[in-house]
Amino acid sequence: MMRICRFWAAVFVGLVILCAPLMAAQVKPDQVIVIEGQCDARDARDDMRRMHILPFDVPEGVTRIEIKKELNYGAGGSGTVDHGLADPRGAGFGMPGFRGWMGGSKADIWLTGDPVTTSQYFLAGPIQPGRWNLLQWTVKLPDAGLKYKYTIRLSFNGPKPPERMPEVPKCDQGIINPKAGWYIGDVHAHTLHSDGSKTLSQLAKQHEDAGFDFFASTDHNTNLTHFDFADAAREHPKELMLFGEEVTHPLMHANVIGCKPGTFFDMRIDPAEHHLPQVIAQAHKSGAIFSVNHPFNWGAKDWRISPEEWKDADAVEVWNGGWSDPNQKTLEHWDAMLQKGRRLVALCGSDTHGGAVTKSPAAHVYAENLSRDAIIDALRKGHVFLSENSRGPELYLSIRGESALPGDTIEWKAGTPVPVEVRIVHGAGMTLRLIWPGGEENVSVDKDLTAVRRDVALDWTRSANYVRVELIKADGKMGALTNPIYVGQTAL
Ligand SMILES: [Zn+2]
Ligand SMILES: [Zn+2]
Known part of the structure; x- marks a missing residue:
């Protein structure tokens, strides 16, 4: 009896030893990293709006990154802090490791290999071991400043992420209408990948129904929307869609319109570093035009980045949403620049974040046909008039x-x-x-x-x-x- 017990005990111990690596792999505990600190109110001043880069190290085998944010602005205080994420490919200017930007959304961050279990602002894909960076931009802070705490939970369980970065699905809409003539468009619209409430496909339907032949998707500081173009084009083949981004810095908003799919334009256009001319050059290299957006929408006293910095810009959005005093002021500045010999194409945009576009201003563009190349060419040349909405005048x-x-x-x-x-x-x-x-x-x-x-x-x-x-x-x-x-x- 004794011998049998010993035998079964030995078998049991043997099984445990054999299964130990497997069991350990299944229950490997999460690793938790905490990043804490504080920002002075001066961090959000115009001349100091630098992005903070908060590094954390990700070991081999991580399947999920979760980042919980605790932002404390002091009693009764409020502020705006934008967040983004860069993987080990790099967070330097141009951000080769760009994995997403969530603006001032208060939501937590989830990133896995699968879009279904990843936040809408971030690109699901490989979770490479190495140094990742949480990007923190203090846009607006109360006098008390900000105390922050980020709890980063790295999980080793669940489905293994893919090895390679996903590619933007091919989306060539070709020539939708071969006729030369006037086409109606909206070159400024947001989806739920930044702070809009609609998908790209819903935006396409909305514009199509309102009489727009084309529109540009220009989400704030992200190229994530580009991954949705193929599906949206399948659902709305008659609505031409232009790839774009609204480069959004506290000192300036500007649209890149008609870039190559998947191109990311860095928002850190720090005047002290002269980044803006580099972004404009990148837009041109990507086949796009660069438009300075709604420069007086914040009640600013003047254009907030020196015109010298954006002397290579192609256009200015003189008409953002319904006609307003800031639009009037932009129009007057535009005319003053024309008188000095500076040629900028006047553009308009709905800047819809999900609202109806039936009353939004419309750009009437004379193009050789309705295709991406012809529309961008016509926009660049300024073959454009703007009207109150898609029905005229x-x-x-x-x-x-x-x-x-x-x-x-x-x-x-x-x-x-x-x-x-x-x-x-x-x-x-x-x-x-x-x-x-x-x-x-x-x-x-x-x-x-x-x-x-x-x-x-x-x-x-x-x-x-x-x-x-x-x-x-x-x-x-x-x-x-x-x-x-x-x-x-x-x-x-
Ligand atoms: Zn804007
Ligand atoms: Zn916008």
């Missing part, structure tokens, strides 16, 4: 005898009046403003007036000349406006 500016569109340059004999023609659709009850450097003429538009012709006498002593048109509604708000036709002078 419409303003077609031309020079008699010339084929020039807004954005183009004509050469004209100095001293000779320029024969301007404007065709107006749905403009009854509004006032047409014909504008050129140093002059303007207003014309009341009644229901029978569908075209205006004027010989405009430009001031030929000016270094920059152009003609552009606005349509002002009875309540003083903007109905439509065109980009300028620029006028160069030939020798006398």
Whole structure:
């Protein structure tokens, strides 16, 4: 009896020894890392908005990263802190290890190899061993500053993440409409991958239903949305979608419109480091245009980053959402820049975060066809007028005898009046403003007036000349406006 017990005991011990690695692997405890610290209120001042990089080390075999955030702004205080994550491929400028950005969302962070169990702001994929970085950006802090505590839980259990980073699914929408003509678009929209409430597919439907032929997805500081394009295009094949990002820094917002799929543009455009020109160059290399967005939307006293930093920008968003005082101010600044010879394409955008776009401003773009390449080319050239919404009003500016569109340059004999023609659709009850450097003429538009012709006498002593048109509604708000036709002078 004794011998049998010993035998079974030995078998049991043997089994435990044999199974030990397996059992240990199944129950390997989570590893917990705590990062604590505090930020001074001055950290959120304009000239000190540097991103804090909080490193933590991830060992081999991790299947899930969870980061719980505790942000304490002091009694009754409130603030905004943005967060992001970079893997061991790097968190330096350009951020090769970019894994996601969640803006000021208060949610915790989950990252695994599977999108279903990963936060909507982060890219599921490999969890490489090595140094990861939690990115912390103190955008707004109360006088008491911020005390923070991040509890990072690394799990070794559950499904093993893939070895390789996921690729953006191929999405070539080709030429959706081969006809040359005016197409209606919105170049500024957000999904739930930043602070919007809709998926890309829902945005596509919303724009399609509201009469937009195309729109650009421009989520704040992330390229995560690009992974959704193929599915959205399958569901809405007639709605052209442009890849983009809204580069969002506390000192400036700017849209990259029409970049290569999967391209990430770093938001850390620190003026002291002259990062902005690098981001603009990257946008151009990626085939995109770069537009400075809504520069006066925060009640700022002036453009907040020196124009020298963005001298290579292509466009400025003069019309963000419904017409407003900040839009008016931007329009006046834009015109002042045109007078100095700085050519920037005027654009508009709904900046929808999920709200309806039926009343949002619309960019009417003359393109060779409805395709990504043709639309970007037309936007870059400024073959664009803007209207209150996708239903109009419409303003077609031309020079008699010339084929020039807004954005183009004509050469004209100095001293000779320029024969301007404007065709107006749905403009009854509004006032047409014909504008050129140093002059303007207003014309009341009644229901029978569908075209205006004027010989405009430009001031030929000016270094920059152009003609552009606005349509002002009875309540003083903007109905439509065109980009300028620029006028160069030939020798006398
Ligand atoms: Zn913005
Ligand atoms: Zn925006």
